[in-house]
Amino acid sequence: MRIDDGVKREVLARADIGEVIGTYVQLRKRGNDLVGLCPFHGEKSPSLHVHPDQGFFKCFGCGVGGDVFTFLQKQENLAFPDALRMLAKRYGVALAEEDPHAARVRSEKEAIYHANDVARAFFHRMLLDVREGAAAREYCTNRGITAATIDAFALGYAPASWDALVDELRANDVAPDIAVKAGLIRPNDRGGHRTFYRERLMIPTFATTGETIAFGGRALGDVEPKYLNTSTTPVYTKGRFLYALNVARRAAAKEDSVIVVEGYLDCIALHQAGFTNAVAALGTAFTPDQARELRKAASRAILCFDADAAGIDAALKSIEALAAEGVAAWALRIPDGKDPDEFVRRNGAEAFRALLDAPISATQVKLDAEIDRQHGRLAAGALAGWAEETIRRLAPQQEWDRWRVYAAQRLELAPDDLRRARMMLSPHHFAPRGAPANTSRHLVPGTLERPSFEREVVSIVLEDPALLAEYADRIPSERFDNPRLRRVWETLRAHARSLVQPSDVRAVFAGDEDATAALASVSGVVVFADSEERRAKLDRVVERFARDDAERRYRELDGEITRLFEAEQPVPSDLRAEHAALAAELKG
Numbered sequence: 001m002r003i004d005d006g007v008k009r010e011v012l013a014r015a016d017i018g019e020v021i022g023t024y025v026q027l028r029k030r031g032n033d034l035v036g037l038c039p040f041h042g043e044k045s046p047s048l049h050v051h052p053d054q055g056f057f058k059c060f061g062c063g064v065g066g067d068v069f070t071f072l073q074k075q076e077n078l079a080f081p082d083a084l085r086m087l088a089k090r091y092g093v094a095l096a097e098e099d100p101h102a103a104r105v106r107s108e109k110e111a112i113y114h115a116n117d118v119a120r121a122f123f124h125r126m127l128l129d130v131r132e133g134a135a136a137r138e139y140c141t142n143r144g145i146t147a148a149t150i151d152a153f154a155l156g157y158a159p160a161s162w163d164a165l166v167d168e169l170r171a172n173d174v175a176p177d178i179a180v181k182a183g184l185i186r187p188n189d190r191g192g193h194r195t196f197y198r199e200r201l202m203i204p205t206f207a208t209t210g211e212t213i214a215f216g217g218r219a220l221g222d223v224e225p226k227y228l229n230t231s232t233t234p235v236y237t238k239g240r241f242l243y244a245l246n247v248a249r250r251a252a253a254k255e256d257s258v259i260v261v262e263g264y265l266d267c268i269a270l271h272q273a274g275f276t277n278a279v280a281a282l283g284t285a286f287t288p289d290q291a292r293e294l295r296k297a298a299s300r301a302i303l304c305f306d307a308d309a310a311g312i313d314a315a316l317k318s319i320e321a322l323a324a325e326g327v328a329a330w331a332l333r334i335p336d337g338k339d340p341d342e343f344v345r346r347n348g349a350e351a352f353r354a355l356l357d358a359p360i361s362a363t364q365v366k367l368d369a370e371i372d373r374q375h376g377r378l379a380a381g382a383l384a385g386w387a388e389e390t391i392r393r394l395a396p397q398q399e400w401d402r403w404r405v406y407a408a409q410r411l412e413l414a415p416d417d418l419r420r421a422r423m424m425l426s427p428h429h430f431a432p433r434g435a436p437a438n439t440s441r442h443l444v445p446g447t448l449e450r451p452s453f454e455r456e457v458v459s460i461v462l463e464d465p466a467l468l469a470e471y472a473d474r475i476p477s478e479r480f481d482n483p484r485l486r487r488v489w490e491t492l493r494a495h496a497r498s499l500v501q502p503s504d505v506r507a508v509f510a511g512d513e514d515a516t517a518a519l520a521s522v523s524g525v526v527v528f529a530d531s532e533e534r535r536a537k538l539d540r541v542v543e544r545f546a547r548d549d550a551e552r553r554y555r556e557l558d559g560e561i562t563r564l565f566e567a568e569q570p571v572p573s574d575l576r577a578e579h580a581a582l583a584a585e586l587k588g
Contacts, residue, residue, distance in 0.1 A: 009503060011087050011091060012503050012507055012510065014091035014092070015068050015091050016052065017057065018034050020087070032052075033050060036050075039075060040064050041059070043061050047059055054502060054523045055067055055503065055506050057070075057071055058520045061253075062254075063254075065517050066519075067510065067519075069510055069511060070513055070520075072086060080513075112181060112182045112233060112234060113213075114174065115178050115182045116184070116213065117211075119184050120202075120204045122156070123157055123204075127202075139201060140201070149272045153271075154204050155201065155268075156204070161195070162194045162195055163193075166179075166195060169184065169185070181234060183231055184196055203217075203243075207246065208245055208246045208249065208293075213235050214230035214241070216230075227264075239289060242279040244268075245293060245294075248279050253297055255298070257277060258298045259279070260281055260286070260302065261280050261339075261340050262311070263280055264280055266304070267280040273349040285313070285317035285321070291324065294322070295483075296517065299326070300327065300329075302332060302359050303332070304340050305318070315365060316365070316369055319362045326483055331362070331365045332359055332360070340352070362394050364403075364406070366394060367403070367406065367407050371383065371387075371407070371410050384407075384411065384417050384418050387404075387407040388404070391407065455485070455522045457489070458518075458519070460534045460537060462502060463502065465499035465501065465505050466500055474538075475538070475541065484514060484517075487515065488509070488515050488518050488519065557578060
């Protein structure tokens with residue numbers, strides 16, 4: 001059931017975020033903010049900042065932020081409607097009765113979470129059982145998995161019995177139809193049910209909010225399939241989640257990077273070795289949904305996929321998915337084709353750290369793979385245009401010449417051959433494209449202005465929403481490279497005429513965790529004395545757009561004139577005149 005924005009606005013207007021968070025965290029005043037120890041990660045110095053005037057909180061330790069709904073959802077593991085109901089009841093806001101269908105869906109999901117939790121506890125107990133779990137514990141020992149890691153990742157064991165889990169679920173009031181929908185049991189030929197997992201090491205997957213959503217069952221010996229995984233359920237869809245992101249988020253936010261591996265045990269081995277920002281994709285390649293989830297945690301991804309053909313193909317597809325979300329991708333080439341688990345166990349954490357210190361850029365991965373694939377099948381010149389487009393799309397502009405030299409050497413061409421190849425591309429490639437706005441700050445610090453402009457514009461409008469009506473059409477959404485802030489700006493523009501107070505903005509995004517986190521991240525980025533100062537800043541942004549457009553047109557003309565010159569063709573006078581006029585304008 002869609003909840004009216006007016007109800008959300010009323011709850012936000014009445015709910016004091018400092019008061020709500022203060023019931024869980026001891027807060028103290030620091031300037032206009034309240035600060036305290038973040039409840040979402042262990043810390044000794046307070047990094048949680050609450051902004052009562054803006055209605056947002058932000059932890060500068062683990063990166064979590066949002067509005068009062070977000071805090072309550074994370075703290076109490078609630079869905080948004082439940083957090084809304086809790087706050088509405090607390091602050092005396094009347095809510096309409098929940099739609100019966102929505103109530104049934106919510107109830108079913110909660111029942112599946114409960115079933116999964118019962119199964120997880122059962123499997124873990126079986127692994128620790130002296131008799132039942134002996135073989136699985138020996139398997140863990142042989143793989144170097146410690147008792148502490150078993151506890152940290154809630155690893156378990158599915159015993160050989162066909163009905164032990166069935167009985168456990170029944171004893172904990174889990175209805176058979178719910179257990180079937182969760183993928184834990186299946187009907188048998190006698191009208192009863194049998195367990196789906198038997199004689200396997202059980203690895204649970206958790207949502208970032210803490211719920212058990214799926215399982216992976218690893219065979220203890222040479223049994224096929226090697227893994228049995230939860231298929232699609234009402235709470236889990238393959239390709240939407242990342243394994244271990246729930247425990248990797250804090251380290252990922254701190255380092256602004258995520259190590260991505262293919263499988264559960266690779267991920268667990270890296271965590272045990274101290275690389276706590278590791279996650280597993282659990283598939284052949286990254287999906288757009290997974291890329292968006294990763295982008296919430298960090299802006300840099302280091303891919304550790306297998307060195308075989310399937311692994312390389314997965315890395316290539318993952319690079320494209322990550323690039324589309326503005327995540328800078330790198331790759332590790334592990335010696336001798338070993339997987340991360342085997343490499344760390346044989347060579348130690350320091351050796352893996354050395355690999356991390358010298359990753360291969362996405363640009364090189366793409367260039368090498370395609371050149372190797374097409375060697376002997378296509379002429380080098382035919383690949384030049386593709387190489388130029390790849391370099392422009394993936395590499396920061398200041399690195400284009402270096403990568404042209406690299407690709408030219410591999411293709412046995414001159415670097416100028418790649419430069420000329422741009423003339424073979426479609427016109428929209430004439431304008432050089434810089435690195436994505438979300439390229440890691442570790443890679444190109446201080447070279448891009450757009451991330452700053454996007455954050456500042458949204459911060460200003462968050463503080464003074466009335467300015468939206470004046471600037472909504474003058475600052476198009478297409479100017480935003482950051483996909484999260486672009487989506488926020490598109491929504492703000494759609495509501496430009498109805499937003500007056502900051503609480504109006506918060507109401508529009510209430511329940512949208514991704515958007516509220518984005519708003520929390522820009523809250524207070526810039527502070528101005530009044531609306532006139534804010535307006536002056538927005539005017540400068542609009543002026544910058546005009547200059548950017550002029551620079552882009554200048555580069556287009558420059559490229560066209562270069563092409564004509566190299567082809568020994570005359571340059572039309574109107575092109576020369578426009579080129580000269582733009583040069584004078586930009587110089588001034």
